[in-house]
Amino acid sequence: MAMIRNHLSTIIISILTAAMGVIAAIAFGKMHHPEVLYPSASLTSKGMLSDYFDGITGTNGDTEVYLYDSGVAGGTALLCGGTHANEAASFLSTVVILENLRVTCGRVIIIPRLNNSAFTCSDPMEGFPSSYEIPTKNGTRVFRLGSRVTNPLDQWPDPLVFAQYPSNQQLSGFETRNINRAYPGRPDGTLTEKVAYAIIQIIKKENVNIAFDLHESSPEVPIVNVIVYNEKYEDIAMNAVLGLEMAGLQFSPETSPKNFHGLSHREWGDYTNAIPFLMETSNPSMGRLRGETNVDLVLRGDCDNYKKAKETGALRIAYREETGEPIEHRVGRHIMGFIELINSYNYYYPEMQIVVENLPDYDMIMENGVGEYLKN
Amino acid sequence: MSIELIIFICMLATFALSIFLLKMPAGVSLMLAAVVGALTGGQGIPARHLVEGGFGFLEAILIISTAMIFMRVMQETGALAGVSRGILKLFYRQPTLLIIVITVFVMFPGMLTGLSSTCILTTGALIAPILINIGMQRLAVGALIAMAAVFGEVAPPISIPVMIIGGGVDMPYIGFGLPLLLVSMPPALITALYFRYRYLRDYNVVKVKQYLDSTEDEKYGLKLYLPIVFVILYMIGEIRFHEYVPHLGVPLIFILGTLLGLLTRKGVRLIDVSRKALSSAMPVMAILVGVGMFLQILALTGVRGYLAVTALGLPEGIRYLAAGLMPFMGSAYGSASIIGVPLVYVFIGKSTLVVTAVLVLMAALGDLMPPPALICAYSAQIIEEKNHFKILKTCLIPIAISMTIGILILVFAQEISNLIL
Numbered sequence: 045m046a047m048i049r050n051h052l053s054t055i056i057i058s059i060l061t062a063a064m065g066v067i068a069a070i071a072f073g074k075m076h077h078p079e080v081l082y083p084s085a086s087l088t089s090k091g092m093l094s095d096y097f098d099g100i101t102g103t104n105g106d107t108e109v110y111l112y113d114s115g116v117a118g119g120t121a122l123l124c125g126g127t128h129a130n131e132a133a134s135f136l137s138t139v140v141i142l143e144n145l146r147v148t149c150g151r152v153i154i155i156p157r158l159n160n161s162a163f164t165c166s167d168p169m170e171g172f173p174s175s176y177e178i179p180t181k182n183g184t185r186v187f188r189l190g191s192r193v194t195n196p197l198d199q200w201p202d203p204l205v206f207a208q209y210p211s212n213q214q215l216s217g218f219e220t221r222n223i224n225r226a227y228p229g230r231p232d233g234t235l236t237e238k239v240a241y242a243i244i245q246i247i248k249k250e251n252v253n254i255a256f257d258l259h260e261s262s263p264e265v266p267i268v269n270v271i272v273y274n275e276k277y278e279d280i281a282m283n284a285v286l287g288l289e290m291a292g293l294q295f296s297p298e299t300s301p302k303n304f305h306g307l308s309h310r311e312w313g314d315y316t317n318a319i320p321f322l323m324e325t326s327n328p329s330m331g332r333l334r335g336e337t338n339v340d341l342v343l344r345g346d347c348d349n350y351k352k353a354k355e356t357g358a359l360r361i362a363y364r365e366e367t368g369e370p371i372e373h374r375v376g377r378h379i380m381g382f383i384e385l386i387n388s389y390n391y392y393y394p395e396m397q398i399v400v401e402n403l404p405d406y407d408m409i410m411e412n413g414v415g416e417y418l419k420n
Numbered sequence: 421m422s423i424e425l426i427i428f429i430c431m432l433a434t435f436a437l438s439i440f441l442l443k444m445p446a447g448v449s450l451m452l453a454a455v456v457g458a459l460t461g462g463q464g465i466p467a468r469h470l471v472e473g474g475f476g477f478l479e480a481i482l483i484i485s486t487a488m489i490f491m492r493v494m495q496e497t498g499a500l501a502g503v504s505r506g507i508l509k510l511f512y513r514q515p516t517l518l519i520i521v522i523t524v525f526v527m528f529p530g531m532l533t534g535l536s537s538t539c540i541l542t543t544g545a546l547i548a549p550i551l552i553n554i555g556m557q558r559l560a561v562g563a564l565i566a567m568a569a570v571f572g573e574v575a576p577p578i579s580i581p582v583m584i585i586g587g588g589v590d591m592p593y594i595g596f597g598l599p600l601l602l603v604s605m606p607p608a609l610i611t612a613l614y615f616r617y618r619y620l621r622d623y624n625v626v627k628v629k630q631y632l633d634s635t636e637d638e639k640y641g642l643k644l645y646l647p648i649v650f651v652i653l654y655m656i657g658e659i660r661f662h663e664y665v666p667h668l669g670v671p672l673i674f675i676l677g678t679l680l681g682l683l684t685r686k687g688v689r690l691i692d693v694s695r696k697a698l699s700s701a702m703p704v705m706a707i708l709v710g711v712g713m714f715l716q717i718l719a720l721t722g723v724r725g726y727l728a729v730t731a732l733g734l735p736e737g738i739r740y741l742a743a744g745l746m747p748f749m750g751s752a753y754g755s756a757s758i759i760g761v762p763l764v765y766v767f768i769g770k771s772t773l774v775v776t777a778v779l780v781l782m783a784a785l786g787d788l789m790p791p792p793a794l795i796c797a798y799s800a801q802i803i804e805e806k807n808h809f810k811i812l813k814t815c816l817i818p819i820a821i822s823m824t825i826g827i828l829i830l831v832f833a834q835e836i837s838n839l840i841l
Contacts, residue, residue, distance in 0.1 A: 063467075064467045064470060064471055065471060067467035067468065067471075068467050068468045068470075068471035068472065071467075071468040072468070166472065168472050168473060168475055168476035168712065168716065169472075169473055169476040169712055169715040169716045169719060170716070170719050171469055171473075171716050171717070171718075171719035171720030171721075174468070200669075201479065201482075201669030201670075201671065201672075202479070202669075203658060203659075203662070203667050203669070204577075204578070204593075204655070204658065204659055204670065205593075205594065205658075205659045207659075207662045214594060215594060216586070216593040216594050217593070218593075331725075332589060332724070332725065332728055332761075332765070333725045333728050333729050333732075333765075334722065334725045335424070335722035335725050335726065336461070336720070336721055336722035337719055337720050337722065347725075349722070349725045349726065349728075349729045352729050352733070353729050353732055356729075356732045356733045359732070359765075359768060
């Protein structure tokens with residue numbers, strides 16, 4: 045008894061710690077259950093990324109690949125979401141396209157969770173919610189909000205300094221788990237490098253002509269509301285930017301920096317024949333200046349802090365004071381960007397057409413909400 | 421008053437009350453502050469967020485624990501003693517140079533681990549008797565070691581406060597070598613000179629020679645130094661020659677160094693050494709867990725954003741004052757995370773690398789300050805002084821000099837960056 049009394053505080057703290065650990069473990073465990081997706085009737089086959097590089101078979105890096113083949117000869121598009129699993133509109137835009145797409149010429153390949161491992165964890169000290177809900181016609185769909193980088197349970201420890209392969213460009217150790225610094229990847233590298241290598245393989249083996257990587261960014265970051273393009277394909281980007289402007293959407297065209305390696309818009313263009321584009325929307329829930337971090341901020345994108353920060357004039361901030369940056373706006377921009385870039389590509393490559401239909405445009409999504417275009 | 425400010429005040433008040441009234445350790449106080457912040461912010465007790473935040477510095481905790489074991493083993497094998505005797509033998513004829521070299525030597529473990537207390541407990545503990553024996557006042561010895569430990573925490577290649585600030589503003593830990601040297605070495609040099617000319621006026625070469633002769637130790641051989649050489653070379657190799665050197669990670673490098681150390685001399689018991697090392701590192705590791713939770717709740721409740729936006733709106737003069745207040749936050753890691761992160765935004769327009777380096781110097785000086793005054797407390801143990809605030813008092817002038825240097829570098833951060841980067 046005396047011993048128990050002496051160690052009472054230790055016992056109480058241990059029990060509390062264990063209880064907290066169990067509650068947290070249950071919450072983190074839920075992140076390992078992928079959300080069910082409902083591809084449109086046009087889907088012709090579903091495979092795994094490991095079909096293209098078996099080095100990731102059985103790992104958390106392996107991810108679903110959806111193929112929509114019109115059966116009509118044409119080009120092939122690759123659409124990737126979830127490069128950074130904390131960028132909600134990136135994943136959600138891909139899901140909306142996946143669940144509504146009709147292809148009448150050529151093929152479209154969709155990888156909604158490009159860094160699948162990153163969906164199984166969140167970023168410490170950021171306070172992000174682990175999931176968010178979208179109301180649909182038939183109920184509510186729950187989607188996970190993951191991390192920017194591969195789960196450390198799948199790849200650890202990080203080096204002090206990450207030397208990007210093969211450029212040898214040096215970045216902080218943390219970036220070793222960022223798949224958008226890992227291209228072209230390598231078959232015997234880290235998990236992240238292997239997944240990057242698998243993406244390069246799918247682009248090569250499926251003769252992908254045009255490829256999309258969807259992202260979101262903090263409003264205070266300079267590269268936001270942009271289409272980033274490899275310098276070889278400036279005409280297609282500019283033509284699409286004009287088309288988007290006609291639809292009332294402003295996108296800044298940005299050339300992929302030649303000396304910043306490992307990014308999709310740089311390496312997909314340099315290591316394959318695909319024409320790569322990366323799009324960024326402005327997401328206040330990712331910004332450092334954000335207020336309370338919650339699902340409401342992720343979905344409504346309305347944040348007083350950004351209004352105030354913009355008023356100080358100290359920073360260039362991509363934030364609309366009147367409306368905020370709601371998920372409908374962000375998903376709508378991504379889908380319109382996808383459509384316009386495909387149209388522009390078709391203009392320059394009429395012999396390798398890709399025709400996509402049945403996708404909601406920006407106005408439809410703004411009017412009806414994202415949930416209207418999600419099945420179930 | 422905004423809700424974020426109320427939450428922040430509640431968190432700081434809880435932290436202060438916990439330390440002063442409840443006499444709780446700093447780490448536990450930070451955890452309590454995080455819980456109170458979450459409750460005030462209407463989040464209940466968010467177990468997932470608290471646990472997630474607590475793991476935010478797992479890597480740093482592993483580095484600290486393995487590095488502490490390694491340094492203890494080096495102490496037990498006699499390698500560190502050998503190095504310190506070697507320094508004395510080499511430089512005893514030139515006392516000014518000797519004090520400078522000793523200062524850098526004490527800084528060394530902190531440079532490798534990013535942890536100031538490592539310096540006190542290892543190289544500091546070894547060098548203290550030597551300094552006392554060559555005639556330096558006891559309190560001055562404690563103060564010099566404490567100051568050197570702070571500069572060691574700031575100096576490259578590993579600076580955890582930079583990583584903490586970098587983690588808060590999405591800034592990679594790259595390109596900090598020169599800026600960190602700039603903010604750590606000049607103050608370290610001036611501090612060394614200050615202690616040399618104020619507290620070692622009566623230096624007597626003959627007496628020191630006699631001391632060296634009387635304490636001639638057994639010869640261990642060069643193999644004792646193999647683990648230190650291995651750890652340094654492997655870390656450099658991993659960064660510079662990553663194509664050929666397999667990536668192990670810093671904790672594993674220290675573990676291998678420790679095992680190598682055990683092979684160099686018989687009789688060193690790993691269990692005992694590990695227990696001692698982890699026991700001394702525990703308060704700091706607890707602070708890191710607490711800081712992680714604190715930061716998570718700051719982000720969750722919007723206090724972090726509120727502080728950053730408020731800082732953005734400050735007039736320029738007050739911004740420098742805010743930087744000058746950083747040492748008074750009571751711990752380097754706490755100060756770096758709470759004030760350092762928004763201050764980086766405040767000084768946007770100046771070189772972020774140089775600004776961050778200065779903020780880290782300011783934050784690191786916080787390790788000397790109450791309420792925890794952890795470094796002064798460790799240092800007081802080494803020199804057997806009961807009142808660790810006497811150490812702090814002896815440090816006041818070097819602290820003021822260091823802060824002045826820091827503010828000057830901050831004011832001219834962009835110009836300095838143009839020159840050195």
